[in-house]
Amino acid sequence: MTDRVYPSTKPNGTSHPIPPHRQFSCRRCFCLTCFWSILILIAILLLAAIAAAALYVLYRPHRPLFSVTSLRISTFNLTTTPSDDSTHLTTKINITLSAKNPNKKIIFLYDPTSITVLSNSVHLSNGSFANFTNSPDNISIIHTSMGLNSQVLDADSLNSLKSDLKRKNGLPMEIVMDTMVGVKMEKLKMKKIGIRVKCDGIHGLVPKPKTLTPALANTSNAKCKVDLRIKIFKWTF
Structure with a gap:
């Protein structure tokens, strides 16, 4: 009687590479997050500078x-x-x-x-x-x-x-x-x-x-x- 060989169901240890479009998507999200964070920070600093300049023009502060x-x-x-x-x-x-x-x-x-x-x-x-x-x-x-x-x-x-x-x-x-x-x-x-x-x-x-x-x-x-x-x-x- 001939023995039958069945394929193993265990994983063979090989990894599946991440598709290129997923890698590109992650990098794009990271770059966009950095870009908007820097842009918001610059906007806040700009508004603070404008407010400080306006206060200086209006009140002309001097030290005691x-x-x-x-x-x-x-x-x-x-x-x-x-x-x-x-x-x-x-x-x-x-x-x-x-x-x-x-x-x-x-x-x-x-x-x-x-x-x-x-x-x-x-x-x-x-x-x-x-x-x-x-x-x-x-x-x-x-x-x-x-x-x-x-x-x-x-x-x-x-x-x-x-x-x-x-x-x-x-x-x-x-x-x-x-x-x-x-x-x-x-x-x-x-x-x-x-x-x-x-x-x-x-x-x-x-x-x-x-x-x-x-x-x-x-x-x-x-x-x-x-x-x-x-x-x-x-x-x-």
């Missing part, structure tokens, strides 16, 4: 202007502790600032502001002042009192202060302020952004011992610069 009206040092004491030979700094400083809004149709909305007074990177005082609104073409006057209470100085800071205190024109001082400010243009209110204000060119005089009258600093050459503080993820620029 800050200036130092006066700075008085009422307390400035360096004391040394014999037990550990450490030096402590105690200060009290009164500052008057002016914030000018040079715009005619823009309102600045300030959050509470932190303020630091330094002398060659040595902290002399820390403080803050409350939030305020700066109306168009208006000047806001800010009064603040701040100080340090027995802050320990390292050797480098102490030597720097002692050297600067010997200067004839006074102790070189710098004011640094950080805050968030919002911009309101009629009914349009923009998201708040960070700004940093640096004022230098200040020379402070230390009051004489047992004198109740605060020493007035020389602020005639003081200049303030306003910089934007842009935060991207964890980095601030």
